[in-house]
Amino acid sequence: xxxxxxxxxxxxxxxxxxxxxxxxxxxxxxxxxxxxxxxxxxxxxxxxxxxxxxxxxxxxxxxxxxxxxxxxxxxxxxxxxxxxxxxxxxxxxxxxxxxxxxxxxxxxxxxxxxxxxxxxxxxxxxxxxxxxxxxxxxxxxxxxxxxxxxxxxxxxxxxxxxxxxxxxxxxxxxxxxxxxxxxxxxxxxxxxxxxxxxxxxxxxxxxxxxxxxxxxxxxxxxxxxxxxxxxxxxxxxxx
Amino acid sequence: xxxxxxxxxxxxxxxxxxxxxxxxxxxxxxxxxxxxxxxxxxxxxxxxxxxxxxxxxxxxxxxxxxxxxxxxxxxxxxxxxxxxxxxxxxxxxxxxxxxxxxxxxxxxxxxxxxx
Numbered sequence: 001x002x003x004x005x006x007x008x009x010x011x012x013x014x015x016x017x018x019x020x021x022x023x024x025x026x027x028x029x030x031x032x033x034x035x036x037x038x039x040x041x042x043x044x045x046x047x048x049x050x051x052x053x054x055x056x057x058x059x060x061x062x063x064x065x066x067x068x069x070x071x072x073x074x075x076x077x078x079x080x081x082x083x084x085x086x087x088x089x090x091x092x093x094x095x096x097x098x099x100x101x102x103x104x105x106x107x108x109x110x111x112x113x114x115x116x117x118x119x120x121x122x123x124x125x126x127x128x129x130x131x132x133x134x135x136x137x138x139x140x141x142x143x144x145x146x147x148x149x150x151x152x153x154x155x156x157x158x159x160x161x162x163x164x165x166x167x168x169x170x171x172x173x174x175x176x177x178x179x180x181x182x183x184x185x186x187x188x189x190x191x192x193x194x195x196x197x198x199x200x201x202x203x204x205x206x207x208x209x210x211x212x213x214x215x216x217x218x219x220x221x222x223x224x225x226x227x228x229x230x231x232x233x234x235x236x237x238x239x
Numbered sequence: 240x241x242x243x244x245x246x247x248x249x250x251x252x253x254x255x256x257x258x259x260x261x262x263x264x265x266x267x268x269x270x271x272x273x274x275x276x277x278x279x280x281x282x283x284x285x286x287x288x289x290x291x292x293x294x295x296x297x298x299x300x301x302x303x304x305x306x307x308x309x310x311x312x313x314x315x316x317x318x319x320x321x322x323x324x325x326x327x328x329x330x331x332x333x334x335x336x337x338x339x340x341x342x343x344x345x346x347x348x349x350x351x352x353x354x
Binding site: 065177218221222233 | 259270273276333
């Protein structure tokens with residue numbers, strides 16, 4: 001039986017977290033996988049912590065707000081140290097329906113990859129996000145193609161499955177702000193193989209997005225810079 | 240091209256290389272580097288385009304063009320300093336929270352051992 005950690009970073013997700021954890025427990029994989037939800041409470045100011053502690057899951061309670069990337073990394077560190085074979089990261093706001101975890105696990109069985117990304121755009125099913133966001137995602141897709149040679153249709157997707165090799169790499173370094181596109185460069189330049197599988201996503205059930213319209217220009221600028229320097233760092237600074 | 244333009248461009252480029260090195264060594268986070276890269280680009284722009292300063296000064300009604308540089312630069316530096324002060328204050332607050340949590344946790348663990 002393989003131990004699978006479901007890593008759920010949560011910041012002010014009191015409206016979604018209870019339903020999310022109970023639907024994770026409703027998944028059944030007979031004796032193939034044992035599923036363990038791990039909630040990382042990133043210093044929420046609402047009742048997220050109280051609700052999570054009342055559910056059957058591991059709660060990592062961060063005493064200060066570290067941001068999404070560091071919260072996720074904390075989850076990977078815990079999962080790696082506690083001998084989980086696989087880690088599936090899903091959002092705490094209900095955008096990633098737990099029943100889609102099956103698709104990731106099934107595809108992982110078939111494909112020989114280290115990281116599997118759940119993509120909204122591979123078959124264009126489910127919630128597709130706004131035009132502006134899709135444009136931004138296309139831009140990052142091009143940038144990633146340029147710096148790693150691989151095509152990832154949904155590079156901002158946080159719905160991912162990692163094996164122990166990828167988890168170990170993430171414990172060493174993981175970007176702490178807007179980590180998704182940058183981590184693809186990190187993985188691919190460290191010779192890990194990435195794959196994608198089509199999943200359905202739905203609109204967020206509660207909370208607010210970490211990326212608003214004011215921040216989106218900063219987001220594009222910062223992530224582009226990070227992708228560029230991560231590439232240089234990994235390819236020209238091998239000691 | 241005047242001598243001063245060439246000097247300004249070379250200095251700006253060296254500065255840009257230095258910033259890149261700091262980012263590569265992870266001594267400077269990208270979010271803080273953005274402002275330095277932007278200001279270097281502005282410096283390079285005005286080194287190449289000498290009349291640019293006069294154009295902007297006329298546009299804003301500034302009589303002496305160099306005064307625009309001083310006003311703009313001082314204002315930008317003040318804002319950035321304020322931002323850094325806010326960041327340091329936040330770090331100090333977080334540091335305190337962490338230390339207090341750790342101290343309380345140690346006591347809890349010790350009393351557990353005694354029992």
